[in-house]
Amino acid sequence: MNKIISYIKRNKIKSVVVTILLIAYYFCLPKQLFTDPTATVIESRDGELLGAIIAKDGQWRFPHNDSIPEKFKECLLLFEDEYFYKHPGFNPVSIYKALRDNISSGEVKRGGSTLTQQTIRLSRKGKSRTYTEKFKEIILATRLELRYSKDNILAYYTSNAPFGGNVVGLDAASWRYFNRNANDLSWAESATLAVLPNAPSLIYPGKNHERLLKKRNALLEKLLKNEVIDSLTYDLSILEELPQKPYPLPQIAPHLLQNVAKSNYGKRIKTTIKKQVQEQTNVIVKNHHHQLRQNEIHNIAVLVLDVNTRKVVSYVGNAPTDKTHQNAVDVITKPRSTGSILKPFLYAAMLDAGDLLPNTLVPDVPTQFGSYNPQNYSKEFDGAVTAKRALARSLNVPSVRLLQQFGLDRFYYYLKQLKLKDIKKNANHYGLSLILGGAESNLWDLCKSYAAMAGTVNHFNENSSQYYTNEFLEPTFFADAEVDFGNLNNEKTIFDAASIYLTFESMKEVNRPEGDENWQFFDSSKQIAWKTGTSFGFRDAWAIGVTKDYVVGVWVGNADGEGRPGLVGVQTAAPILFDVFDILPHSDWFSKPFDEMQEVAVCSKSGYRASPNCRDTEQKFIQLSGLKTKPCPYHILVHLDASEQYQVNSSCESLDNIKNVSWFVLPPLMEYYYKSKNPFYKPLPPYKSDCITKGSTTMQFIYPKQSGKFFLPKDFDGNTNELILKIAHSKPETTVFWYLDDNFIGSTKVIHELAILPEIGKHVITVVDELGNEAKRRIEISE
Template structure:
């Protein structure tokens, strides 16, 4: 029987005393409360903390159980006094329970307060004393004691009644909370103030009498007021709280968030939201990552807007149209594949691919522009032409390697518009990719020119986790270090917003590789930037997808990004990855590798894969007479008198636009009149494009406006003859513009120069 009783005694206490649902609590990396989500039973019951604050510990022991550290779970003297008092009065007036017994009673919710129940609590209390240390038992009591209303536990009570952490409470505040569990329904803060004040002050007097506190502390403590009503709990990172609650409901999670940065970023977001909402732009989100640790430092899922404008939606992981934010990935991919050099000239002329006709944001063209300028200026037409040349499937392969989860369809589904916002992505994945590129470059320079296999890993927001970059290898993960460095060098040149446009003249400024994006219809505005140490990403728009005039990345998202960068420590610019680069001679005008006839060259470092690129195709050797005013050949000039001169020559259509932006561009001299021209002739339509549909507007007088046909010719001095549907309509010389008024329907436009070269386009005139 003794053995059976011992076994019963051993098994009488459940392994888990408290199974109540708990609130979800998140804290910063320095353990400040960021926010809490109420428990599923509607109680503010925080998960058990590791320890009890010292002031509260002293107060609760003095008020409830002075001999807590000396008894075996019950106090015979207290029980005897309680029994005597209750018997003499004929009713239960005094409990005599120790804190250990109260822990048992709290765990056995709903049990009646009878002598038999008290006896069971006494047995279970002694068993609990064998299982746990005194400090652990005290911690259980502090975590599950009722503090009035739906507030349970010292941590929740401290925040609800005093709006601060329990470890920061004063003696008066600690004493107030110590007396609350004794009768939480009777002396709920805000009611019964006199009774609550008397109980608190008696406890403070006891602390003064036993010299726990001095006279000054006592006098200041009793002068403190009482809490009047509960405070709302902090909501410093509410959307991160919701994200964590999906996987860690009812847990306390210490995050990687820097609370000072989070709060400052919150203030910036509120300030900009107050301005943006005047233009009916209601939502924005911000993400800040530490490049080296891949930790989330700031997480703002949405602006402080209202429910009507979906303030509860966390936009950081929601798919949105990318606008131009993918352009750096295309530039880096072409560098990585060796299809491009940083300064290579690319065409910027009116372009049409079937029914798709991209346009630059400012509706103008440069004719030809250096690739890095096309990226830094975010020119649409050159980037689309670069994508078409590089190959849609090849670029799509790079994007999938970046693990952009919202690319759910194949490459043909997106087409060439992929580079201009035809696809969707989210701020989380984009910031992760920019951080991974920066980290790749950092690791390459600090690990003897090697890469990590898992460089494009997910960011982390749990401080107990660390980023797993994988193993070191000599093989690149996605982009090689040189391509990333050259891409960042180009992104560094992006024109900053007006408030930051003279940044390079200030010592306090830092170099940032950044890019903006604006989706079609002004629905999404992006700005993402990176330094060696940090990535800051910003999205601005409306959660419901409504577009607004002025919702442009550089105007709305970029200022927020730069203000947040100003809060971060300044660092050095990326080190050049020399081991992945080679030094070659570059043609200054074209950006290609210099040929033997380039007239101006310079030595530049390029990515190693760029050595397979061809020589400059725009420099050609032309034959001039002694005056160098005319081209000649052996049919009209002695070979000994011919001057061979390198000449920078662009195709006619590119040259037409290029010379408007570059006044020093020199077209080829004409052939001398006595020479037989043997060089190739080329001409191209400036307007309209092949197979385009044209709507002819009407003027104020009600008459239909004429269509202006334009052609660029390599020899503008030649005469051109114009035909519509094989009917001659006129001729031009020097300036090849022709005004026509064709009837609605399909027409063929034919242009023939005086040497017999022919150009033909099909167009449709729509009513």
């Protein structure tokens, strides 16, 4: 050490010069060797190529890859640099031979460059090939050898070597010329690509193929002589043909590629996509698109999520349509009218709040809220229908009435918790139409919400009846993304597990429209909770299905918003949904969350908790919050004579002959429609004629449903059509008297309908029954 210090003191100038040279040598190599733009590449979860977007400079140059296939490596080293792993970056023997041959011939015959030097030359593109530049390459090559391992240097070369045309790097070349991953290349294909960087122009179709074939076969012969391949492999390899034209790169998930490129342009991204499922889904979408386009329906989107990992399994952003029909639009992320697809959220919210039980009868009668008059798809009414059946059949009127009962603001609060980002305006803006498609959402958010609900039930059963705090998280299509469900606690996140489970149980029912006989695609062997939706004007068709392991979401329509007859969820989106479920692994059904449920007696006819008057009951598991629902209001105790044909009381029958019987009675308007669909419904018997009756008797207008303006059209003969008045009476046999503006116009019994022809202007219709009950409607007849 002292000798070194002493030497430096005696030779200060030399020491400074050496120090400067060492510093210059240390910093002569740029930190980033290659700065060229690269293509955006996405791969499946298993590393298979799904698609790529060309680099900004128009080159097919994939991002740097540290992995080099063994076959290509053997071919490259044998062809370009046999002593690669032995030299320090340059090969003095090769340089000497190159100088000798070049000087003797008077022109450049050989380069004598090692692969390390060629890597430096590639990074210094555009430099002239002079002896000065060659010297610089040697210096930089030795520095490169000190910074990186041999394998890293080889990877740099392989990723940036020219392979003809606008193809750069082995990964891009293997796909462009052989339509496969570099790891799957044969010996002949590897040899072809190994010789190309030395003369990339040889690859052009129809040009120089004889020279390229000669180079390739010479390399294959060299591989044989070096015992890298055997004679059989050699004989088969030389028979392989050269590529005739470049292949287009795979575009298996083009819309996902667009999505990834927004934030990761120029990167190689491993996604969560299962390639086989993605390809099969593409085929399903293509086949259905061929059928649907006959009806001028051109766009389809499908999203498949893994419930347990919350990762995307398949992502089809659009059908394989054309540019005219917006084939580049990623419909998965675009807001569309929801139709009925939000109904399960309302159902779950009402169960969660304890406002409903699955089998509770809810009204399905003509309904009007101001100017809003919801209608069922069938234009018919059931009078009363169980809540779960109303959901399964996607009945509009019961859904609107339930929303009005539950409260628009309360439901809107639940939707905001679900983070449906396209529902941006306040609750009053949407009104009660919110439940029928008055709002917009997108396939991503809807699938995310259904997956979170499924995950809630799964995790509750797997974690000692506890909930994750971050259950309703964003799904991901990035393979390296960490999915954090949060911490476990005893508090539900949005819906409790029992309410979700009961919602899914209801969604298992087939919601086929009435009269639809061609439901051949429904596979009853698979237990799937699913829901369809159709927006106003037949613009959007939805279908979303849930199992314990997967969520599949489908949207069908036209990206430009054009509606088409027959564009209905159950007819267009549902068949795609079940075709996709057919390619997914079988899932068991959800386990029942017993800790959030209790078995109680439920009235068989009304679906309410059984009251003392309910004769027919059954034991049902309900959500704990359902314990606060009221007992059955539709079963009353009536007094009948011995024949049970008449109602009686002490005024007309002795107490010994009176039978006390539980009777199922619906309100008049519900009863009017219910008994037409339920032939076994028995209205209350009439009172015996000699009985003195007291108590409530009710009647309700069927038409007009509420006060308002009416126009009376004319028939073909020019005669004005009559206005048909109609009421429902709890005791149809009662005589009802009709008045128009206090003028008696007639009476009815049993069937309470009356046709009138009022003059233009305002009128008051009054009905009075023989017991003194009264109802009114104010109408205005317009021209």
